[in-house]
Amino acid sequence: MLGAKIPPRLITRRNPFSKTPTRLNPPNPNQSPPLFENLLHLLKQCASTKQLKQIHTQMLINSVDKPNFLLPRIIDLKDFTYASLLFSHIPEPNDYAFNVMIRGLTTTWQKYQLTIEFYYQMKSLYLMPNNFTYPFVFIACANLLELNHGRAAHSSVFKTGLEKDGHVSHSLITMYARCGELGFARNVFDEISERDLVSWNSMISGYCKMGCAGDAVRLFCEMRTDGFEPDERTLVTVLGACGDLGDLSLGKWVEGFVIENKLEMNTYVGSALIGMYGKCGDLSSARRVFDSMKKKDRITWNAMISGYAQNGMSDEAMVLFDGMKEAGVNPDKITLVGVLSACASIGALELGKWIDTYATERGLQHDIYVGTALIDMYAKCGSLATALRVFEDMPQKNEVSWNAMISALAFHGRAHEAISLFKRMTEGCASVRPNDITFVGLLSACVHAGLVNKGRQLFNLMSSSFGLVPKIEHYSCMVDLLSRAGLVHEAWDFIQKMPEKPDQVVLGALLGACRKCKNVDVSEQVLQLLLELEPANSGNYVISSKIYANLEMWDDSARMRMLMRQRGVSKTPGCSWIGNEDQLHEFHSGEGSTEILDVIKLLYEDLKIEGYIPNINSV
Numbered sequence: 001m002l003g004a005k006i007p008p009r010l011i012t013r014r015n016p017f018s019k020t021p022t023r024l025n026p027p028n029p030n031q032s033p034p035l036f037e038n039l040l041h042l043l044k045q046c047a048s049t050k051q052l053k054q055i056h057t058q059m060l061i062n063s064v065d066k067p068n069f070l071l072p073r074i075i076d077l078k079d080f081t082y083a084s085l086l087f088s089h090i091p092e093p094n095d096y097a098f099n100v101m102i103r104g105l106t107t108t109w110q111k112y113q114l115t116i117e118f119y120y121q122m123k124s125l126y127l128m129p130n131n132f133t134y135p136f137v138f139i140a141c142a143n144l145l146e147l148n149h150g151r152a153a154h155s156s157v158f159k160t161g162l163e164k165d166g167h168v169s170h171s172l173i174t175m176y177a178r179c180g181e182l183g184f185a186r187n188v189f190d191e192i193s194e195r196d197l198v199s200w201n202s203m204i205s206g207y208c209k210m211g212c213a214g215d216a217v218r219l220f221c222e223m224r225t226d227g228f229e230p231d232e233r234t235l236v237t238v239l240g241a242c243g244d245l246g247d248l249s250l251g252k253w254v255e256g257f258v259i260e261n262k263l264e265m266n267t268y269v270g271s272a273l274i275g276m277y278g279k280c281g282d283l284s285s286a287r288r289v290f291d292s293m294k295k296k297d298r299i300t301w302n303a304m305i306s307g308y309a310q311n312g313m314s315d316e317a318m319v320l321f322d323g324m325k326e327a328g329v330n331p332d333k334i335t336l337v338g339v340l341s342a343c344a345s346i347g348a349l350e351l352g353k354w355i356d357t358y359a360t361e362r363g364l365q366h367d368i369y370v371g372t373a374l375i376d377m378y379a380k381c382g383s384l385a386t387a388l389r390v391f392e393d394m395p396q397k398n399e400v401s402w403n404a405m406i407s408a409l410a411f412h413g414r415a416h417e418a419i420s421l422f423k424r425m426t427e428g429c430a431s432v433r434p435n436d437i438t439f440v441g442l443l444s445a446c447v448h449a450g451l452v453n454k455g456r457q458l459f460n461l462m463s464s465s466f467g468l469v470p471k472i473e474h475y476s477c478m479v480d481l482l483s484r485a486g487l488v489h490e491a492w493d494f495i496q497k498m499p500e501k502p503d504q505v506v507l508g509a510l511l512g513a514c515r516k517c518k519n520v521d522v523s524e525q526v527l528q529l530l531l532e533l534e535p536a537n538s539g540n541y542v543i544s545s546k547i548y549a550n551l552e553m554w555d556d557s558a559r560m561r562m563l564m565r566q567r568g569v570s571k572t573p574g575c576s577w578i579g580n581e582d583q584l585h586e587f588h589s590g591e592g593s594t595e596i597l598d599v600i601k602l603l604y605e606d607l608k609i610e611g612y613i614p615n616i617n618s619v
Contacts, residue, residue, distance in 0.1 A: 036064050043069060049079045056086075068096055075104035080111075098122040099132045106136040115140035116149055129156065131165040142178035150175045164193065171200045182215075197228055205237050211527035213244035230257070231234035232269060239272040243279030251276040255289070267295055278307025283316075298329055306338040314342035328329065331358070349381040356390075366394060367409045372401045379408030399432050407441035415449030418442060436462075436471055443477035447484060455481045476506040483513025492522050500548025504533045511540065515547045515551050523547050538569050 039059055052073055059066065067090050074083040087093065087101055099116060105115045122129060129137070134157055141150035154172060155265045162168050169192050176185035189195075189203040200223040207216035220230070220238050230238065235254055242251035255273055258265060267274075270293045277286035290296070290304045301324045308317035321339045324331065333337075336355050343352040356374055359365045365374070371394045378387035391397070391405045402425045409418035411420045422442055425432060439462050446455035459478055462468040475498050482491035491510050495502050507530045512524035525542060530540045541564040548557035 031265040035062055036066065039064060040069060043073055043205055048216065049074075049077050049082060052077060053082075068100070071097060071100045075100060075108055078108050080104075080109050093125075095122070095127045095133070098127060099130070102136045102384075103134060106140050106554075110143070112140035112143045116144070116146065119153070123156075128160070129153075130160075131162050131168055133164060134165075135167045135171035138168075138175040139332065142171075142175040145179050147179040147181065150179065163191070166192075166196065166198065170198050173199075173202040177203075177210055180206060180210065182206065182210055182212065195226075197231060197234070200228055201231070201237065204234065204241075208237050208244075211244070213241035216241040217245065217247065217250065227597055232263070235269055236272040239269075239276040243276040246280050247281040248277075248282060251280060252285075263439050264288075265293060267293070267297045267300050271299045273296075274300065274303040274307060278303065278310060281311055283307060283311055283313060294329070296329070298332055298335070301327075301329055302332070302338060305335060305342075309338045309341040309345070312345060314345040314348075317342035318348065322543075333359075333364050333367050336364065337369050337373045340370075340377045344373075344380040346525050347381050349378075349383065352377040352381060363391075366396075368394070368396055368398055372404045375401070375404045375408060379404075379411055384408060384412045384414070397429070397432070399435055399438065402429075402432060403435070403437045403441055407444065408436060410441050410448060411447035413445075413448045415445035415451055418445040419454070428543045434466055434468075436468055436474070439468065439470075440473045440477060443474060443481065447477055447481045450481075450485060452481055452485050452487070472503050472506065473499065475502070476495075476509055479506050480509040480513070483510050483517075486517055488517050488519045488522050492525070502529070504530060504537070507533070508539070511543050515543050515550065518547065518550050520547060520551060520553070535567065536569055538564065541569060546613075 020154075027312050035610060038384070039055055039062075042055050043052070046055060051176065052070070053222075053342055056070055058064075059070070067086055071083060074086060079454055083104060087097065088235070090097055098121075102118050102122075105118060115136060119129065119133065122133070134153060137153050138150060141147070141153065157163050157168055157172070161407055165290060168190055173185045176182070176188065185203065185206050189199060192199050200219070204216045204219050204223070207213070207219060217238065220234070220241075223230070235258065239251060242254070251273070254276075257263075258269060258273075263269070266543045270289055273289045274286045276290065277283070284308045286304060286307050290300065293300060298536060299392050301320070305317050305320050305324070308314070308320060317339060321331070321335070321342075324335070336359055340352060340355055342348070343355070352374075355377075356365065359367075359370050359374070364370050371390055374390045375387045378384070378390065387405065387408050394401060402421070406418045406425075409415075409421060411575065417439065422434070422438065439458060442458050443455055446452070446458065455478060459470065459474060462470055462474065475494070479491045479502075482488075482494060488510070491513065495506060495510065498506075507526050509527045511530060514520075514526065527540060527544050531536070534540065545557045545560035545564075548554070548560065
């Protein structure tokens with residue numbers, strides 16, 4: 001809890017440069033002597049702390065005691081130590097001096113805790129906070145998530161009749177939204193009698209930052225119905241909401257609005273458009289916007305690289321990363337996370353190692369998000385020991401870091417280690433709580449190790465101990481776990497008891513198990529549901545055909561192949577990558593490369609020598 005006292009170095013005291021303490025107010029320059037006017041003119045022109053100190057010296061020499069004019073300039077020059085020293089020498093600071101310091105602490109130095117302490121000190125001196133005080137106090141509370149202090153200040157706003165002030169209302173909306181109190185934020189918004197664009201933007205932004213993209217879009221539509229046209233801030237916020245919702249049509253409308261109104265496609269709006277198209281899976285439109293931008297900053301490059309990485313276009317992400325470096329734009333942690341994700345997708349270990357070195361040289365290796373991306377990359381590229389080393393070296397870990405390491409252990413079949421790490425997470429880290437992704441990793445570990453009873457226990461633990469509602473991914477893991485154990489009928493019963501309809505992931509897991517168990521009865525029921533969900537997925541037809549073939553039901557097997565051809569469904573060729581020194585080679589099944597065929601023949605001869613007998617039951 002924050003105290004109400006200012007640190008000792010900032011406590012006001014009698015000014016040693018003045019014999020008689022006076023209550024200071026901003027003087028009127030029109031009534032000032034020529035010397036002060038000259039010094040004031042110089043003060044407005046000064047561009048460095050050194051120049052300002054020279055002017056301050058002249059003011060002291062000539063007994064011009066006007067600290068309230070010095071203080072704003074010091075804050076503009078961002079010298080916290082000098083501003084603190086000057087403020088501490090004001091014998092009786094007035095509300096103007098406090099407001100200037102509170103503004104500087106909040107906007108210039110982001111020392112939010114001191115902002116609140118100055119606010120309480122101001123009140124303890126019987127000075128009246130006003131509409132120049134409260135907005136910065138609420139912003140400080142928002143950044144500190146100090147809801148109690150925010151509510152106390154809100155109460156004072158009512159007592160002073162400032163609740164109708166626009167700046168106060170806007171900052172109140174921000175404070176309540178950041179603290180997770182969207183209901184209170186909306187109440188403040190609804191009570192504004194004359195809303196302006198800033199009011200709308202504050203509430204829309206509040207919804208977006210709290211993950212309520214649907215509410216943000218609905219409020220945006222209300223705003224336009226009320227006759228307000230969006231500005232740059234509105235457009236960027238709404239584009240973020242469109243990306244979260246996958247609302248491509250509204251996102252395209254925003255781009256059309258920018259073009260029709262001849263608004264500048266600056267890096268701020270352009271990057272938001274690229275990000276929206278990337279999240280909606282429209283990478284061609286994202287690249288079109290990217291290529292059309294005359295100026296591209298780091299945020300622009302990051303948006304495009306992340307878009308590629310998120311949509312599985314890893315090669316394009318890495319090519320663009322090279323282009324970013326060639327353009328002289330230095331990568332930051334967001335860039336590294338995007339490229340590491342691409343490396344993880346295709347097993348580009350060498351590039352991943354280069355990024356690890358690059359991050360270490362710039363002190364980014366201990367960043368939570370970079371560290372987590374490194375864990376994921378090393379694990380998916382087969383270097384589990386290195387992933388563990390990165391995890392243990394991280395000074396701070398959040399739930400994403402723990403989840404990444406648990407999933408990595410599960411991916412490598414180290415189920416018992418994954419479960420042990422989960423115990424460390426829940427017993428030794430009070431600030432970190434498991435979430436639904438944690439249990440996906442744990443259940444996946446149980447699947448790989450065949451730990452049926454442990455899987456059941458963890459599935460039940462989700463709701464009983466952590467209040468989590470199982471999602472489709474958890475049901476999919478349980479069905480896979482039961483299926484691999486040969487409990488196909490139990491898995492089918494499990495699906496039928498699900499609180500929501502199974503998706504293709506769950507059904508696909510069970511269909512694969514039916515193939516292994518040669519269970520036709522359940523497979524036919526599963527296939528019927530699968531063909532309704534995804535009639536163009538070749539895998540469903542192929543697996544069903546193989547199930548029949550395993551049981552020598554050749555007519556039924558041929559019928560599935562025929563049905564596949566009649567519906568125009570073609571099989572997607574398999575693809576794999578092999579890293580060779582500094583190059584990554586991509587191979588597709590069915591390729592007729594002479595070199596590849598020659599190598600395959602050699603491998604086949606070696607297999608025969610070793611006595612390998614292929615399983616042709618499914619052929």
